[in-house]
Amino acid sequence: MSMSILEPSRELPVQGAFDVIVAGGGIAGVTAAVAAARNSAKVCLLDKQSALGGLATLGNVTTWLPLCDGMGRQVIGGMGEELLKLSATGPRRGRTPACFRDIPPCWLPGGDVKERANTRYLTEFNPASYMLALEKLVVDSGVRLMYDTRFCALRREAGRVSHLIVENKSGRFALACGAVVDATGDADVCFLAGEDTESLDSNVLCGWFYTLRNGELEIQYLSNSFCPRATRAGGTGPFFRGDDGGQVTDQILKTRDLVRARLSGLRAQHPGEDVQIILPATMACFRMTRRLVGRHTLCEEHMHQWFDDAVGLAGDWRKAGPVYALPLRSLRAVRTPNLLAAGRCISADTTAWDMTRAIPVCAVSGEAAGTAAALAVRHAGSDVDALPIRVLQRQLESQGVLLDPSLVKPGGKPGG
Numbered sequence: 001m002s003m004s005i006l007e008p009s010r011e012l013p014v015q016g017a018f019d020v021i022v023a024g025g026g027i028a029g030v031t032a033a034v035a036a037a038r039n040s041a042k043v044c045l046l047d048k049q050s051a052l053g054g055l056a057t058l059g060n061v062t063t064w065l066p067l068c069d070g071m072g073r074q075v076i077g078g079m080g081e082e083l084l085k086l087s088a089t090g091p092r093r094g095r096t097p098a099c100f101r102d103i104p105p106c107w108l109p110g111g112d113v114k115e116r117a118n119t120r121y122l123t124e125f126n127p128a129s130y131m132l133a134l135e136k137l138v139v140d141s142g143v144r145l146m147y148d149t150r151f152c153a154l155r156r157e158a159g160r161v162s163h164l165i166v167e168n169k170s171g172r173f174a175l176a177c178g179a180v181v182d183a184t185g186d187a188d189v190c191f192l193a194g195e196d197t198e199s200l201d202s203n204v205l206c207g208w209f210y211t212l213r214n215g216e217l218e219i220q221y222l223s224n225s226f227c228p229r230a231t232r233a234g235g236t237g238p239f240f241r242g243d244d245g246g247q248v249t250d251q252i253l254k255t256r257d258l259v260r261a262r263l264s265g266l267r268a269q270h271p272g273e274d275v276q277i278i279l280p281a282t283m284a285c286f287r288m289t290r291r292l293v294g295r296h297t298l299c300e301e302h303m304h305q306w307f308d309d310a311v312g313l314a315g316d317w318r319k320a321g322p323v324y325a326l327p328l329r330s331l332r333a334v335r336t337p338n339l340l341a342a343g344r345c346i347s348a349d350t351t352a353w354d355m356t357r358a359i360p361v362c363a364v365s366g367e368a369a370g371t372a373a374a375l376a377v378r379h380a381g382s383d384v385d386a387l388p389i390r391v392l393q394r395q396l397e398s399q400g401v402l403l404d405p406s407l408v409k410p411g412g413k414p415g416g
């Protein structure tokens with residue numbers, strides 16, 4: 001049997017033209033698409049799944065990590081804060097499950113500012129209501145949403161991405177684009193555009209899920225131990241790359257075995273109680289798979305360092321104090337002027353990815369990438385490099401993005 005076949009070339013219909021196409025509808029993709037639409041771009045958001053939110057909803061990763069630096073200073077505003085507020089369950093009526101946590105009162109308007117140094121600005125949300133809310137936000141923003149649509153290939157013209165080639169129930173077709181945001185989590189677009197990418201093989205078995213125990217909703221944080229520096233050191237194997245088709249299924253199947261084992265363990269631990277699984281993760285849960293190697297690779301050394309092309313800030317969810325500025329160069333593709341990455345596949349090395357992959361930081365890079373893409377199409381012939389950085393920064397600030405260099409400095413005033 002021959003080990004390869006030649007796929008016949010064929011003519012593809014072009015089924016739409018957009019200023020900005022966002023591939024992937026996780027938190028980064030949602031923020032990118034909505035930000036681009038709010039900047040007057042005609043936007044298409046496509047996702048291979050049938051719901052928005054990616055890992056945050058389909059993966060049950062329902063902790064919206066902090067918008068603050070742990071010293072009382074808020075460092076993320078803009079859509080990072082808007083989407084955190086959207087995740088909040090609102091005023092408690094009756095018995096709200098302990099696994100849903102609202103915005104801490106000190107972070108509400110008029111809250112105790114001094115308390116902010118002790119209590120981080122985060123939520124724990126309901127994935128089902130959140131996916132409905134994200135969908136409404138996207139549709140109401142005028143974004144053309146395409147579910148069950150997988151990005152498969154691209155066409156380049158004069159060095160740019162001119163079309164994304166996708167497949168869904170209608171078959172294979174092309175979408176013309178002015179600019180593209182790769183929010184696939186796996187840098188699929190960057191990879192197929194011929195950009196340098198790096199893949200990590202240190203993903204472990206994991207998949208959070210919900211149970212009902214005697215009618216009480218609980219979340220089960222199921223994960224083998226992993227190394228926050230994305231190496232196999234200290235992790236519990238087996239290990240996986242998320243960019244290998246066979247391994248994706250293998251990771252899901254082996255994780256489901258762990259789920260069954262955890263359920264048996266819970267039942268043994270609580271004899272006589274009714275323990276039911278109600279919501280397993282419905283997408284592969286990989287923390288870090290493939291990412292762009294951009295012009296600037298963010299790393300731990302850049303903590304407290306301001307960049308002239310900063311497009312957002314981020315704290316560190318693991319400890320109080322560190323603040324990072326995210327430079328546009330970590331989002332920009334190197335060889336393709338109209339391509340940006342957003343979310344967990346931006347250019348960050350293994351010392352920084354555990355910070356850049358956090359949901360709020362994905363929202364920061366998503367808003368920056370979507371805004372940059374829309375402005376580049378409108379003002380710079382789709383060339384992100386030709387867009388003056390101050391124009392982008394001013395626009396982001398007008399959207400509520402925090403871009404104050406003094407916030408990046410260490411030792412912020414509590415409550416400031």
Ligand SMILES: Cc1cc2nc3c(=O)[nH]c(=O)nc-3n(C[C@H](O)[C@H](O)[C@H](O)COP(=O)(O)OP(=O)(O)OC[C@H]3O[C@@H](n4cnc5c(N)ncnc54)[C@H](O)[C@@H]3O)c2cc1C
Nearest residue numbers: 024026027028048054055063150151184185343344357359
């Ligand atoms: C077990 C685990 C625990 C975590 N814990 C936390 C936590 O407590 N708090 C926190 O803030 N972060 C946590 N994270 C990290 C965080 O969940 C993710 O990094 C973040 O949600 C990634 O968002 P994203 O939009 O970049 O990517 P994703 O959420 O992965 O979204 C990518 C989207 O792109 C779509 N897609 C992919 N390829 C294609 C394609 N070719 N065509 C079309 N669509 C495509 C996918 O369907 C998906 O919807 C955790 C992650 C894991 C795995």
